[in-house]
Amino acid sequence: MIYxxxxxxxxxKGGISTAIVGFATAKPxxxxxxxxxxxHDEEGGKVIPFFKAFKTVLCExxxxxxxxxxxxxxxxxxxxxxxxxxAKMKGAKVVFHFHADVTADYLDFYFGRCLIASQCRLADxxxxxxxxxxRLLVQRFSKFAKKIEVIANPLDAxxxxxxxxxxxxxxxxxxxxxxxxxxxxxxxxxxxxxxxMRVLPDCYSLSIAGTGIMEYELKQLVENLGIAQRxxxxxxxxxxxxxxxxQEHDIFVLPSQNDSFxxxxxxxxxxxxxxxxxKYRAIPDVVPDGSAGVxxxxxxxxxxxxxxxxxxxxxTGFGNFGKCYAQTAFNxxxxxxxxxxxxxxx
Numbered sequence: 001m002i003y004x005x006x007x008x009x010x011x012x013k014g015g016i017s018t019a020i021v022g023f024a025t026a027k028p029x030x031x032x033x034x035x036x037x038x039x040h041d042e043e044g045g046k047v048i049p050f051f052k053a054f055k056t057v058l059c060e061x062x063x064x065x066x067x068x069x070x071x072x073x074x075x076x077x078x079x080x081x082x083x084x085x086x087a088k089m090k091g092a093k094v095v096f097h098f099h100a101d102v103t104a105d106y107l108d109f110y111f112g113r114c115l116i117a118s119q120c121r122l123a124d125x126x127x128x129x130x131x132x133x134x135r136l137l138v139q140r141f142s143k144f145a146k147k148i149e150v151i152a153n154p155l156d157a158x159x160x161x162x163x164x165x166x167x168x169x170x171x172x173x174x175x176x177x178x179x180x181x182x183x184x185x186x187x188x189x190x191x192x193x194x195x196x197m198r199v200l201p202d203c204y205s206l207s208i209a210g211t212g213i214m215e216y217e218l219k220q221l222v223e224n225l226g227i228a229q230r231x232x233x234x235x236x237x238x239x240x241x242x243x244x245x246x247q248e249h250d251i252f253v254l255p256s257q258n259d260s261f262x263x264x265x266x267x268x269x270x271x272x273x274x275x276x277x278x279k280y281r282a283i284p285d286v287v288p289d290g291s292a293g294v295x296x297x298x299x300x301x302x303x304x305x306x307x308x309x310x311x312x313x314x315x316t317g318f319g320n321f322g323k324c325y326a327q328t329a330f331n332x333x334x335x336x337x338x339x340x341x342x343x344x345x346x
């Protein structure tokens with residue numbers, strides 16, 4: 001039996017709950033009988049789900065089972081480390097799956113390095129999201145290199161079905177609708193995107209989807225720049241509404257320096273939106289620069305505006321390439337089969 005333990009699927013605002021949706025519906029894992037267990041729920045809290053997960057590992061896990069642990073930030077890592085210790089006592093194989101962008105930052109601090117090193121020592125296998133992440137871990141912990149496997153986050157069934165439809169070419173002289181979607185927090189590039197609207201012609205509009213601690217600050221910035229008529233805030237878009245919101249826009253813009261993989265870029269490409277993003281950490285592993293969108297080195301308004309204009313001029317080509325790329329590189333059944341093959345080698 002394989003036990004997947006992490007945030008409740010589709011319950012969270014981004015992060016692990018979104019990343020594992022595709023795995024939860026992948027045929028190879030369903031056929032294998034994977035049991036998905038919530039250790040954290042946005043609605044149900046952290047304490048009760050964690051103790052239920054702990055009880056499951058303590059009472060149900062058997063020798064040679066696989067306990068697949070999805071790790072977020074440091075508290076999530078500590079909780080998963082505790083579950084891993086119990087699983088190892090039961091004779092199970094332990095796999096840590098790293099999801100958080102701050103994992104890279106933790107490597108620069110003594111406590112963080114010790115925490116990640118402890119997980120690597122205890123693990124039978126380690127899953128990272130892209131080649132950039134594997135290079136980073138191998139650079140720090142070369143002795144664990146053979147434990148590390150690169151397995152990207154997959155598209156889920158609903159979004160994958162939309163890949164089949166053709167990209168609709170925007171009519172000339174019509175409004176060009178930009179979309180930025182994520183948690184409204186520092187490092188996501190929302191401020192720079194809003195300032196880029198002052199550089200872009202009036203035919204460009206921007207929708208910002210998400211909530212967070214920067215919401216008021218961003219709304220004030222829009223007012224101060226005098227572009228309120230061209231920028232609207234959608235609030236948080238739940239999982240069921242996400243595909244529709246993507247389809248209502250032309251270009252996806254998120255010059256984030258606060259992402260471990262960027263599931264939202266993958267979703268945008270699947271719908272056929274060209275992507276404007278930062279050339280930062282693992283993002284080039286997800287978004288093919290110059291083919292599915294434009295990656296910029298310097299995240300400032302004029303560079304952003306130029307990248308947006310290039311995407312609008314190549315909307316059909318970038319959109320079609322992105323859809324094809326998303327379908328082939330992030331197919332949930334293929335990635336799930338790769339995951340199972342990795343588990344079998346442990």
